[in-house]
Amino acid sequence: MTEQYASTTQGDARPRADTVHFLPDLCAPQAVLVLVLVAELLALLLAIVHHGLAALTWDAIALYSFQLQWVVLVSAVLLCRLKPCLNRLHPVRAGALSYGLVLMVTLVFSLLGQWLLSGFSGTSGSPLEHWQRHLWQLAENLLTAAILAGIGLRYLYLQQQLRNQQRAELDARIQALQSRIRPHFLFNSLNSIASLIPIAPEKAERAVEDLASLFRASLAEPALIPAAREIDLCRDYLALEQLRLGKRLQVEWHLDELPEDTPMPALLMQPLLENAVLHGIEPLPGGGTIDIQVARSGSQVAVRISNPLPNTTPPEPGRHNRMALDNIRHRLHAHFGPTARLSTRRDDGRFTLLIVYPAKWPS
Template sequence: MPANESTNSPLDTLWRVHAILWMVVAGEGLAVVLALATETSSDRLTYFGRLSVAIQWVMLLTLVAIYALRKPLSRIRPQGVAYVALCLLLINTWVTAGIAWLLMRDVGPMPAGGWQALVLRLTGIVLAVGLLGLAAFQNHWRARQAAVQAKQAQLESLHSRIRPHFLFNTLNTGVALVRRRPEEVERLLLDLADLFRAALAGPRQISLEDELALARRYLEIEALRFGDRLSVRWELPGVMPAVTVPALSIQPLVENAIRHGVEQLPAGGEVEIAVSTTPGTVVVRITNPLPHPGSHSHPGHRVGLNASQVRIEALTDGRGSVQTQVAGGRYIATVRLPVGT
């Protein structure tokens, strides 16, 4: 599964709170440097205040301009977007200087060399800072793309490991069913076909409802094998939240609940799948009973859990998570998905 689409667009990062805060801080830092480096006859703190207001206005106007042009800019290569942003920064510097000249030409003393010299100095400063920022962006973008490619390779590796992992167990279930209850083979084959189709389709994103349907298919197969030893309880909302998940990211957690919980208990147990919502988050919780202390249970290699965790974090750009805990004698796997994924 590819990483979240937003990772392929440099524009999306500009609208995040931490990015805006960093730009504000960088602007204040530039104002401090200019206030300390410039000879001025006025109060230096007042001079810093004027610089700060001017710089923040330039940055604000540039952000607004980029946001207004976000659709046409989304069709340009990231490096081209950076050059457009530099041009907008220059234009907004001239606009801000022109507004300042209109408002302040009769208020305070004329800058040394006149307003034209001031505009030239500001243009030089903006070009120097902008070109440095452009070089830093290009290096950052190359590193980000390399990280995305490395993450994609890791996801494909995990997917190739988990595919035979659950198909092998499903086939074993089918073999056991054919021997003991051949009349139910048709039901098995239908469910198995859905699981094969999902596994062989490769990394992709599907709706949470479709992913839970795959988990239901898997549980139906396991119910044929375990009989009365397995009970399943679903707690689902009337309307399923409209979020997407990587295909086969929740089903492996359900499979773990069977293999490391119910299967290890002679009397079996109950697997519970619950979906709930909180403001801005969809929570999927899978719980299963714990094996008895001293039982010869296999801890497993955590392939399914690790694959689900990495793929969900990649899809949600780190905002989603998969966490596990033990509480009340049950093992709990909790998946959190941000709304809008």
């Protein structure tokens, strides 16, 4: 059980801070839209510089736009294809490769454009003059591309490095938050295991494996894991608590059929169930029932946990409970941003907690 959890956690979690990207994802829809708009603005600028504002025509703008769009979009596609290779190279080599790639694409489309224009418009003057004009035009295109590509690639590189730094800081923050999770039931669980060894050694062995998997999860790298893996971990935790509380602890599960790619922050539900046992079940002599619901509706995942409220429960949650809830809120915001939310409600003698967050892996 312990080895299985360790392997699946690391295998299923999506790579995040361990991959340092050289450039942003230029094939993302938002990036493509920005590139098209920037290319169109550059086409307008070059048409104004070459023809002047008074003599500017739509034909001139269309000609520059056609060539620039091809150069920009083809360069973006090639850089996307080379992204894994660029990420492995030293930044200087990756920058030189990207820069040379853009210039090569510019050269190819410049030659193709000159060939098409020659075919449509015919040639005038001597062949020497014809080739001189082509060479000067080619040099002008390459020089313009060299300047613009240098500025553009430098901007994209710095933008991605800023994102890498923010991602690293965010992962460090998530790890700091997750490192605070230390199940308070450790000694109670060890006592329960010790009492089981002489009378039920198989149950004691299983309890040791469940306890080991819980602590392995609490010490693992902060990550998103499949929701099914977190649910299995919660079942292990509740099985440990039932060794101690017996029939006083009843659990009702209401689980939808979740797709395998449904994400969930590691140790999201376990500390909440820990609070439900500590503040809802233990104070009641007769115990009670914890109701757990996990559902996915469209683009959102909803987690609902409900536990009984003892009559002695104060109107405000205790310090330990507030810290756990604040911890969960911070981790949800770190993974999913403001689209994730956590809310609580007290009614009919029960405490209900609801978590809603996006059902997709953050990019």
